Amino acid sequence: MTVHPLRLVVLTRNLEDGRFGTAVTRWFAREVERAEGFKLDLVDLSVVPVAELPERIEDADAAVIVTAEYNHAYPGDVKTAIDAVRRPWYAKPVGFVAYGGRSGGLRAAEALRLVFGELHAVTIRDSLGFREEDFTASGEPVDASTPRAAGAMLRQLAWWARCLRDARADTPYPE
Ligand SMILES: Cc1cc2nc3c(=O)[nH]c(=O)nc-3n(C[C@H](O)[C@H](O)[C@H](O)COP(=O)(O)O)c2cc1C
Numbered sequence: 001m002t003v004h005p006l007r008l009v010v011l012t013r014n015l016e017d018g019r020f021g022t023a024v025t026r027w028f029a030r031e032v033e034r035a036e037g038f039k040l041d042l043v044d045l046s047v048v049p050v051a052e053l054p055e056r057i058e059d060a061d062a063a064v065i066v067t068a069e070y071n072h073a074y075p076g077d078v079k080t081a082i083d084a085v086r087r088p089w090y091a092k093p094v095g096f097v098a099y100g101g102r103s104g105g106l107r108a109a110e111a112l113r114l115v116f117g118e119l120h121a122v123t124i125r126d127s128l129g130f131r132e133e134d135f136t137a138s139g140e141p142v143d144a145s146t147p148r149a150a151g152a153m154l155r156q157l158a159w160w161a162r163c164l165r166d167a168r169a170d171t172p173y174p175e
Contacts, residue, residue: 005039006161008032009056012066013045013077020132023139024099025066028128031150037158038062045077050084057088062095062161069100069108082115089119091173093160095153096127104129120173122160126153 010032012025025042032040043056057063065082067074082089094116098105106129113123128149134142141147167173 005037006061006158008038009041009043009060009063011043015044023135024130027139028097035154045081053081054085054088057085061165062093062157064095066097067108069105072107073111074108089121091164091168093122093157095124095157099130104131124156126156
């Protein structure tokens with residue numbers, strides 16, 4: 001039983017109908033609702049001003065970055081958003097849902113681990129990565145094991161989020 005839901009920010013970009021990233025984001029948001037225990041704050045970087053991000057991350061217990069892969073890394077607007085926030089990332093767990101071409105975006109996720117290491121965040125070992133053929137036209141994953149993978153990642157995220165929420169409340173994070 002989770003008495004206090006974990007506040008989860010999902011950072012995504014360009015949520016428009018018909019885009020693959022939109023299908024991935026909407027599916028993941030449904031998985032978050034299904035997992036229970038989370039209160040979702042969906043942040044579309046093309047709509048939410050960068051100036052609002054520090055407060056949204058400060059209020060969160062955990063974050064998930066939904067990112068495409070561009071030239072073996074993450075798009076520039078994702079990096080701009082991450083860089084607009086500093087202290088609120090400290091001692092927070094961060095997970096990744098990536099998408100792209102053959103790699104399923106996983107190089108973008110791995111590249112983000114370096115960034116979040118510098119920001120004193122804890123990255124979740126299990127990430128999700130998708131190619132367009134991994135989803136049906138109606139926005140559902142083709143592989144029946146994909147919801148299980150999302151569930152595992154969300155359980156790891158929740159474990160860290162609870163630990164770190166308690167730890168931050170107990171002792172200020174040392175700088
Ligand atoms: C500039 C650019 C570079 C890309 N580089 C890669 C890449 O290195 N690896 C990959 O798997 N896909 C790559 N892609 C494919 C995108 O990840 C894929 O088309 C994705 O769905 C784009 O998502 P978006 O529409 O949300 O930006 C690239 C696409 C663009 C536009």
